Amino acid sequence: MDSYKKKMALILSKYLDLEVEKLFATIETPNKKGFGDLAFPTFILAKELKKAPPLIAKEIVESIKELPDEFLKVENIGPYVNFYLNNTYLIKRTVEDVISKGEDYGSEDVGKGKTVVIDFSAPNIAKPFGIGHLRSTVIGNSIYKIHEFFGYEVVGINHIGDWGTQFGKVIVAYDKWGDSDKLEKDPVKYLYNLYVKFHEEADKEPQLEEEARVVFKELEDGNEDRVEKWKLFKELSLTEYNRIYDKLNVKFDSFKGEQFYNDKMTETIETLISKGITEISKGALIINLDMFDIPPVLLRKKDGATLYATRDLCAAIYRKETYDFDKMLYVVGAEQSLHFKQLFKALAIAGFDWHKDCEHVPFGLFRFKENKMSTRKGNLIFLDEVLTKAEQLTKKIIEEKNPALNNKEEVARQVGIGAIIFGDLSNDRVKDIVFDWDKILDFNGETAPYVQYSHARICSILRKYCGNLEDDDWNPSLMKSEYEFDLAKRIANFNGVINDALAEYKPSTIARYLLDLAKEFNRFYHNCPVLKEENGSLKIARLKLIQATGQVLRNGLALMGIEAPEEM
Numbered sequence: 415m416d417s418y419k420k421k422m423a424l425i426l427s428k429y430l431d432l433e434v435e436k437l438f439a440t441i442e443t444p445n446k447k448g449f450g451d452l453a454f455p456t457f458i459l460a461k462e463l464k465k466a467p468p469l470i471a472k473e474i475v476e477s478i479k480e481l482p483d484e485f486l487k488v489e490n491i492g493p494y495v496n497f498y499l500n501n502t503y504l505i506k507r508t509v510e511d512v513i514s515k516g517e518d519y520g521s522e523d524v525g526k527g528k529t530v531v532i533d534f535s536a537p538n539i540a541k542p543f544g545i546g547h548l549r550s551t552v553i554g555n556s557i558y559k560i561h562e563f564f565g566y567e568v569v570g571i572n573h574i575g576d577w578g579t580q581f582g583k584v585i586v587a588y589d590k591w592g593d594s595d596k597l598e599k600d601p602v603k604y605l606y607n608l609y610v611k612f613h614e615e616a617d618k619e620p621q622l623e624e625e626a627r628v629v630f631k632e633l634e635d636g637n638e639d640r641v642e643k644w645k646l647f648k649e650l651s652l653t654e655y656n657r658i659y660d661k662l663n664v665k666f667d668s669f670k671g672e673q674f675y676n677d678k679m680t681e682t683i684e685t686l687i688s689k690g691i692t693e694i695s696k697g698a699l700i701i702n703l704d705m706f707d708i709p710p711v712l713l714r715k716k717d718g719a720t721l722y723a724t725r726d727l728c729a730a731i732y733r734k735e736t737y738d739f740d741k742m743l744y745v746v747g748a749e750q751s752l753h754f755k756q757l758f759k760a761l762a763i764a765g766f767d768w769h770k771d772c773e774h775v776p777f778g779l780f781r782f783k784e785n786k787m788s789t790r791k792g793n794l795i796f797l798d799e800v801l802t803k804a805e806q807l808t809k810k811i812i813e814e815k816n817p818a819l820n821n822k823e824e825v826a827r828q829v830g831i832g833a834i835i836f837g838d839l840s841n842d843r844v845k846d847i848v849f850d851w852d853k854i855l856d857f858n859g860e861t862a863p864y865v866q867y868s869h870a871r872i873c874s875i876l877r878k879y880c881g882n883l884e885d886d887d888w889n890p891s892l893m894k895s896e897y898e899f900d901l902a903k904r905i906a907n908f909n910g911v912i913n914d915a916l917a918e919y920k921p922s923t924i925a926r927y928l929l930d931l932a933k934e935f936n937r938f939y940h941n942c943p944v945l946k947e948e949n950g951s952l953k954i955a956r957l958k959l960i961q962a963t964g965q966v967l968r969n970g971l972a973l974m975g976i977e978a979p980e981e982m
């Protein structure tokens with residue numbers, strides 16, 4: 415649709431003393447029928463021209479003598495200059511464009527030659543991959559795909575939480591109460607149980623905390639026994655995480671976690687000291703950020719142990735050196751906003767001018783009905799269980815609705831997992847979500863299955879048509895109803911929607927769009943016969959229109975990281 419807006423802005427610029435960009439930004443898409451497809455409000459000119467807006471609109475309309483093929487007519491309604499699109503032209507251009515570009519339809523190459531690093535998912539070993547990490551994973555994955563679609567070179571990094579004091583705790587707990595059989599059987603859950611037990615015991619025996627601190631320091635210093643256990647925990651956990659990533663169909667370009675930076679820390683700290691931005695406070699090394707009115711970054715504790723923030727500073731510098739990124743995004747919960755503020759400020763005062771290319775992309779919490787979830791107490795839902803439950807539920811529905819379906823297992827995975835991803839991504843990124851099984855798995859509501867089902871329906875219609883759409887002549891001028899036009903207009907909006915989703919890093923924009931497109935398709939299908947249409951040419955025209963619709967549904971779902979089965 416933006417191309418039509420641009421054309422309209424160009425026409426208006428010939429009659430008005432305004433920049434094309436300014437005109438473009440002012441043009442609206444009227445919601446009400448009968449007000450044209452695009453409208454220019456003349457209010458902004460009233461002051462300068464010292465005329466009433468309706469008069470200005472009238473004069474503009476009168477002076478436009480000729481219109482290009484894209485437009486049917488131009489009128490003024492009150493203070494607006496209303497342009498009507500040429501239905502046939504739009505349908506023809508849009509459908510042909512979609513069909514010729516296929517899975518690339520809607521893409522751009524604005525990102526060509528630019529590199530974006532995206533830090534996402536990053537679960538913590540020895541703590542479970544909870545539903546909270548799901549948000550980072552699916553949002554990050556979608557932002558990854560959108561960048562790729564626009565031509566960026568993307569590096570997806572899983573900054574695994576494989577280092578830190580929790581390892582001291584888990585090693586202490588394992589040494590005291592551990593059981594290697596249980597560990598092998600269900601490592602993530604077992605390690606988590608140890609972690610929970612540690613905290614319960616530490617409430618009674620506070621010296622356990624000190625013990626864990628010492629053990630972690632030993633690990634940092636390379637103690638063989640500690641390192642061996644850490645390696646085992648990490649390996650077992652990663653195997654399980656990878657199973658989840660496979661289910662979700664999410665890939666990373668790098669798994670360099672926090673531990674990777676352990677032997678690079680001294681250099682980073684020395685660099686920061688040499689820049690004169692550090693100071694010693696109560697025996698610890700810090701970067702004072704008083705001038706920004708935020709707490710200091712703690713770089714090194716009194717005992718020499720480094721922290722989450724130290725590793726992030728080190729990682730940022732390493733990534734700049736390794737990838738020379740143009741932009742680096744951290745898809746991490748909003749509760750870490752202060753951490754990233756501190757990180758970016760520290761980079762700034764250290765003189766790394768690329769600090770301005772780093773951005774925290776926060777998201778809201780997954781809340782349970784009562785309170786913020788806490789890994790320590792153990793009131794937590796395991797992602798693996800959520801995904802399995804979603805698949806099983808979907809399978810049951812498929813058994814009822816379409817028992818003859820061939821690859822039920824695979825479709826149940828695509829639809830069940832799709833429902834979970836969509837349930838997450840359709841929420842505004844920054845808002846909190848209350849975890850609610852019924853809502854996520856409601857297959858009749860505004861969900862992925864609804865979009866997927868519309869897509870599968872289109873595939874089924876196309877399968878039933880026995881001719882060859884590629885060879886058949888097509889005559890879009892036969893499609894005269896508002897249903898066909900509205901559907902084509904919606905399709906033509908796709909690229910603009912992806913642009914918006916990218917500008918704000920908000921996949922929810924795509925989710926909203928796909929629901930609207932699916933609804934638009936169903937409205938069309940309800941009112942316009944396709945296979946049953948008697949006029950052969952009109953039938954072909956409608957088939958092409960739904961072929962294009964199916965392609966765009968598929969492209970949009972793909973950008974959200976959701977698959978689109980052809981049958982369900």
Ligand code: ARG
Nearest residue numbers: 533536537538573575726746
């Ligand atoms: N592992 C961390 C957590 O679960 C998230 C890491 C995010 N990435 C980063 N570079 N800090 O809280």
